Amino acid sequence: MSSIQIPRIKFTKMIDHSILKQTLTQQDTIGGLEIAMEYNVAAATIKPCYTKLAAKLLNGTGVLVNPVICFPNGYDTSITKANATKQALDEGADEIDIVLNLGALLGGEFDYVRDDISTVVEAAQGAPVKVILETGLIRDMNMIVRACQICESAGARFVKTSTGFCDSPYKN
Numbered sequence: 001m002s003s004i005q006i007p008r009i010k011f012t013k014m015i016d017h018s019i020l021k022q023t024l025t026q027q028d029t030i031g032g033l034e035i036a037m038e039y040n041v042a043a044a045t046i047k048p049c050y051t052k053l054a055a056k057l058l059n060g061t062g063v064l065v066n067p068v069i070c071f072p073n074g075y076d077t078s079i080t081k082a083n084a085t086k087q088a089l090d091e092g093a094d095e096i097d098i099v100l101n102l103g104a105l106l107g108g109e110f111d112y113v114r115d116d117i118s119t120v121v122e123a124a125q126g127a128p129v130k131v132i133l134e135t136g137l138i139r140d141m142n143m144i145v146r147a148c149q150i151c152e153s154a155g156a157r158f159v160k161t162s163t164g165f166c167d168s169p170y171k172n
Helices: 008-012 026-039 048-058 078-090 102-106 110-123 141-154
Strands: 014-021 043-046 064-069 095-097 130-133 158-160
Touching: 014 026, 014 102, 026 043, 026 048, 043 048, 043 158, 048 064, 064 078, 078 095, 078 110, 095 110, 102 110, 110 130, 110 141, 141 158
Parallel strands: 014 043, 043 064, 064 095, 095 130, 130 158
Antiparallel strands: none
16 A cells, blocks of 8 residues: 655644634734744634734745634625725735534525625635535535535535534534
């Protein structure tokens, strides 16, 4: 059995370094941004309140500024998400993360979910939008597939599995 070798720079550019724990201070965030720069990851995923700070510190480093909008629950209104997206971009964000409205998805409100994501994609004005699905809370694999299809049809560029903030009630 052979293994695939990936150059380090190619590998690190596949990583979004999350700096999101609720208790992190501004100084902790700076430390996380320094780690993101040291390893030259794709993006530093940050709390929106630190977007300006991250944009200043990461300027010219090749590490993208990636605030999470309406994190970690995703149930804010589409207008709130769009306004937060516009503000983040004005403050230096390169891309946007949002959390899918899981209750709406599980309730079968697929058009609502698509429109919610589309509103953010439109507000992002071409900046990549990544949608966090919170897959640990979705028991039905077909629903995960459906969520991915909705994200694609709404114009999202990526999907992510989890916020890391939610324990799955389905663990054995």
